[in-house]
Structure formats: structure tokens, C-alpha cells
Amino acid sequence: MFIRPCYRKKNGKRHAYWALVESYRTQRGPRQRVVAYLGQLDEQGRLGVKEAADGRPAHRQKTLFEEVEPQWVEVDTSRVRVENRRDFGGPWLALEMVRRLRLKDFLDATIPKGQEEIPWSAMALVLVISRLCNPSSELHIAEHFYGQTALAELLGVPACKVNEQRLYRGLDIVLPHKEALEIFLKNHLGEMFQLEYDLLLYDVTSTYFEGEAKGNPRAQRGYSRDHRPDCKQVCIALVVSKCGMPIGYEVFAGNRADVTTLKEIVETMEKRYGKADRIWVGDRGMMSEDNIKFLKQDQRRYIVGTPKSALKKFEQELLGEDWRSIRDGLEVKLCPSSDGEETLTFAVVAIAARKRRRCTSGSRSGSKKDSRRLRPTAARRSATRWRLPRVWVS
Numbered sequence: 001m002f003i004r005p006c007y008r009k010k011n012g013k014r015h016a017y018w019a020l021v022e023s024y025r026t027q028r029g030p031r032q033r034v035v036a037y038l039g040q041l042d043e044q045g046r047l048g049v050k051e052a053a054d055g056r057p058a059h060r061q062k063t064l065f066e067e068v069e070p071q072w073v074e075v076d077t078s079r080v081r082v083e084n085r086r087d088f089g090g091p092w093l094a095l096e097m098v099r100r101l102r103l104k105d106f107l108d109a110t111i112p113k114g115q116e117e118i119p120w121s122a123m124a125l126v127l128v129i130s131r132l133c134n135p136s137s138e139l140h141i142a143e144h145f146y147g148q149t150a151l152a153e154l155l156g157v158p159a160c161k162v163n164e165q166r167l168y169r170g171l172d173i174v175l176p177h178k179e180a181l182e183i184f185l186k187n188h189l190g191e192m193f194q195l196e197y198d199l200l201l202y203d204v205t206s207t208y209f210e211g212e213a214k215g216n217p218r219a220q221r222g223y224s225r226d227h228r229p230d231c232k233q234v235c236i237a238l239v240v241s242k243c244g245m246p247i248g249y250e251v252f253a254g255n256r257a258d259v260t261t262l263k264e265i266v267e268t269m270e271k272r273y274g275k276a277d278r279i280w281v282g283d284r285g286m287m288s289e290d291n292i293k294f295l296k297q298d299q300r301r302y303i304v305g306t307p308k309s310a311l312k313k314f315e316q317e318l319l320g321e322d323w324r325s326i327r328d329g330l331e332v333k334l335c336p337s338s339d340g341e342e343t344l345t346f347a348v349v350a351i352a353a354r355k356r357r358r359c360t361s362g363s364r365s366g367s368k369k370d371s372r373r374l375r376p377t378a379a380r381r382s383a384t385r386w387r388l389p390r391v392w393v394s
Contacts, residue, residue: 003049019044022182042072056333087133088150088371094129095154101192103128110177118161123170125155126162138167183272186247197273198244201281204258208233222255237261239269248272259283263294278305 001022008015018038024031038049092335098104107121129151130141146152147159189195206224208231213219219232226233233254240246248269252261266280275298284305295302311318314335323331 003038003046006037016040018049020049047072062179062288066246076230085148085151086150087148090133091129091149091151091154094132095125097132098128101185101188103185106181107174108359110180111173118157120168120170120173121163122155122157124174126151127167127174138171139164150330180273182248189245193325195241195245196242197241197247197278200239200247200269200281201242201282202237202239202262202286203283204235204237204252204261204285206233206235206254208254218251218253220254222253223257235261239265259288259291262286262291266300277301282317339389349365 001020002019004021005016006019008017015125018041020035020038021032022035024033031064038045041049050123072078104121104125107124108119111119111121113119126141126146127138130136130145133149134141134145136145142162142164146162151157152159175305186197206222206226208224208226208228209219210231214231216232216234218234220234221229221232222235224231224233235254235256235258237250237252238246241250250261250268262282278301280295280300280302282304284307286309287304287310291304317335318333320333321386325331325335
């Protein structure tokens with residue numbers, strides 16, 4: 001026997017009640033018949049009827065694992081709230097990525113173990129996962145992020161042991177292993193994703209401090225990319241592959257010019273990863289006669305931005321129409337130098353074409369006088385072509 005819900009409409013409303021049903025066999029097959037109508041039952045009453053229908057004895061031998069029937073109570077859902085919630089998915093995925101990259105094994109083997117209560121390799125993992133899931137300050141990690149996630153269970157580090165001072169010290173512990181860490185990540189990421197490092201892009205950015213930063217000798221006032229010349233800053237030089245994967249960085253004084261950092265960065269990367277056949281790419285801020293001579297010493301290949309002042313020597317050649325189209329939006333032209341020792345390849349991008357289209361569209365809506373003033377001549381059109389070029393010296 002079993003119980004089955006039955007439904008009935010009364011006064012336009014649907015009502016449910018329960019019936020005790022028995023199955024039996026006939027010559028035409030199995031049939032069912034209602035033994036008794038039980039009316040409306042709550043969950044606890046239905047469980048009691050179900051036990052009686054199953055024919056369970058009142059006193060039976062207990063099994064090894066006793067079946068526990070749920071106890072049902074009525075709950076006001078409007079007064080239910082969620083407490084002590086923990087984010088699990090993001091931290092778990094980040095930890096799984098760290099393990100597949102074998103970064104955890106690297107940190108365990110590289111960072112020496114002492115008498116500290118919490119291993120510094122575990123604190124380094126906290127910093128890595130927090131930076132990946134929710135980039136923020138060490139203070140925010142300690143006071144908010146860590147306690148709101150399941151990292152305490154995943155890493156085995158209680159939330160009460162994670163504070164900003166321990167996180168700051170963790171950064172100091174990891175810093176001496178910076179070079180070994182960069183080499184490890186570059187090699188393993190290259191193997192996992194078949195990355196190519198034949199073309200490296202180099203640029204410099206900066207970050208500023210709100211305080212006086214007297215304890216940091218590199219904190220100086222200089223050219224502020226954040227438009228905060230009133231604050232001290234440091235310059236961060238970053239080298240990435242053509243797909244955007246970082247392979248190294250260095251920190252310089254905040255008043256150091258970009259052009260003076262190129263030689264040091266190139267020598268550092270070549271010492272760390274070897275002098276491979278690669279191309280260095282930089283903007284106009286890296287362009288100087290000394291840097292060009294340095295790059296030519298060991299026959300390095302490079303692509304750098306050309307200052308406008310350097311284009312005057314090639315004005316007549318660049319005004320010509322014999323540009324070679326490589327693909328849509330990219331044209332190049334070979335220009336021999338005055339001494340005849342080398343050939344410069346100038347490349348222009350499609351930004352000039354967009355400027356010409358804006359001039360043309362502007363002349364259509366204006367008056368005839370404005371149209372004559374905005375319509376570019378042949379010389380101006382050619383000059384606009386190489387207004388923002390890139391040069392490849394080979």
C-alpha cells in the first residue's frame with residue numbers, strides 16, 4: 001500500500017487531500033483501489049501513514065546505520081536570512097590553476113621553512129589567489145576578503161591567522177625569489193600554452209604614493225602618467241610577449257626617464273633568458289642615438305617609434321607614392337640612410353586614413369569656404385600618411 005495525492009476543485013480553488021491506495025492483481029492485470037481517504041495531512045502525518053502502510057513493526061532489530069527520518073516543521077520564509085556565507089567557486093578554481101601550474105610545489109620548495117606557525121608558502125598562495133579573485137590591498141584581504149571565502153578550508157589556514165602584517169611580511173619573503181619565480185613561470189606557461197617569445201614588447205608605467213614615502217629611496221617626483229605631479233612615485237618597467245604574457249619587470253626611481261631604462265632591461269632579460277633571436281618593440285620614449293647604437297652592437301632586431309624630428313631627414317622619400325601595402329591598414333616603405341650603411345623600413349598604420357575621412361566628412365557639411373580650407377592637398381595628404389609612423393631598423 002502507499003499514499004497518493006488527490007486533487008479537487010472547489011469554489012474555483014484547487015484542494016489536495018491524500019488517499020491510502022492498495023495494489024492488487026486481477027485476470028486483466030494489476031489494479032489499484034482506495035482503502036481509505038485520509039483528508040489533508042501535513043508532512044509528519046504523511047510519514048506516519050507511510051510507515052503504517054509499509055507494514056513496519058513497532059519494534060524491529062536496529063540496523064548498523066539507522067535510517068533517520070526527517071523532522072518537519074513549519075517555517076516563516078519571510079524571516080529567514082543567510083548567515084556566514086562563504087564564496088567557494090572562485091577560490092577553488094584559482095587554487096586548481098595554481099596546482100596545475102605547479103606553482104604551489106615551487107613555493108614549497110623555494111621558500112625555506114622555519115619556526116613560523118603558518119608556512120610562508122601558504123601566505124604566498126593567499127596573496128596569489130586573492131590577487132586573482134579580488135585584486136585589493138593586503139588590509140582588505142585580511143579584514144574582508146579572506147574571511148568571506150572558503151580559503152580557510154581549502155588552504156588549512158584559519159582566518160584568525162591571516163592579518164595585514166603577516167601578508168606584508170609574506171611579500172618580503174617572496175621578493176628575494178623574484179628572478180627564479182619569473183623564470184619558472186615563463187618556462188611552464190610556455191610549455192602549457194605553446195607561447196612564443198620571439199617578439200617582446202617593452203613599456204614603462206608608474207604608480208604614486210599618497211604619503212611622503214620617506215622610507216622608499218626610489219619614490220621620487222617625476223613625470224606622472226596619473227596626473228599627480230604632487231605625489232612621489234616609482235616607475236615600473238614591464239616586458240611582455242606578443243600575446244600579452246608578462247615575462248619580467250623591474251622597478252626604477254620615479255624621476256628616471258624611460259629612455260634610460262632600455263639598455264638595463266635588455267641586458268637583464270638577455271642574462272635571464274639568453275640572447276635568443278628576438279625582436280624588441282618600444283614606443284617613441286625609448287628612441288635615442290645611444291639606444292640605437294646599443295641595439296646594433298649584437299645585431300639585435302627592434303621596432304621603435306620614430307620622433308617627428310627624425311622624419312625630416314626622410315621627408316622627400318616619405319612623400320612619395322611608392323608605398324607597399326602589407327595588409328589592410330598597414331603600408332611600409334624602404335628608405336636608405338644618408339650614410340648608406342643601413343636601410344630603414346617605415347611602417348604606417350590606418351590612423352591617417354581615419355583622419356582623412358574625418359576631413360572629408362567635415363567638408364561635406366560645411367560651407368564652400370570651409371570645404372576649400374579642410375580639403376587636404378596632395379602634399380598634406382602624403383604628410384598625414386606618416387604623421388605617426390613606426391620604424392623597423394634592420
